[in-house]
Amino acid sequence: MKPFITLILAVALASCAYRIDIRQGNYIEKKDVDKLRQNMTKEQVAYVLGKPIIEDAFNKDTWYYLYHVNYGDGRPDRRIELTLQFDENKLQDLEGSIDKPEDFEKSLDL
Template structure:
């Protein structure tokens, strides 16, 4: 009889875990490089890698196979709501910025080098 009572108590306590699990608050943890359009608008064709790092910072993950392609990713998986994901891909040629693509728009001044 005591083994039966222990089994029932164990089953009831396990069933209560799902109720408690839904009551636990989980914080939102952002991952990656958070960028805004204003930051991307500061980029110009022909910028050096150091200038890009000054404006945007270094990408969180570096590509070991292609150092001429930098990918900035940002993920936010909120406790409630939809997942927020942004991506910016920068392409370099001879250590100079040559193109950008992804979820951010190119500024009108992107094709004008800083020298002008």
């Protein structure tokens, strides 16, 4: 009888185990994307968003930011994608899960 009770307690405790969130990629927030402006250099973009998780080996002017979180509490997974296009080391366009900033076309160049 004692081994049976021990087994039941072990199974009950295992089902209550805490599951952590699994986060992968570049953590991207809208407030950071809103800081991006057309004609920013790659260095300026990397300062704001960090280095991209993927740099296209065949096209050095395309940067990919990906963020994926698998919530341990059962919520649906979340995935954010952002693709940045550069021309001659200057940011030209962005697209992805986060909308382009309202002031994106207001270049930092004066």
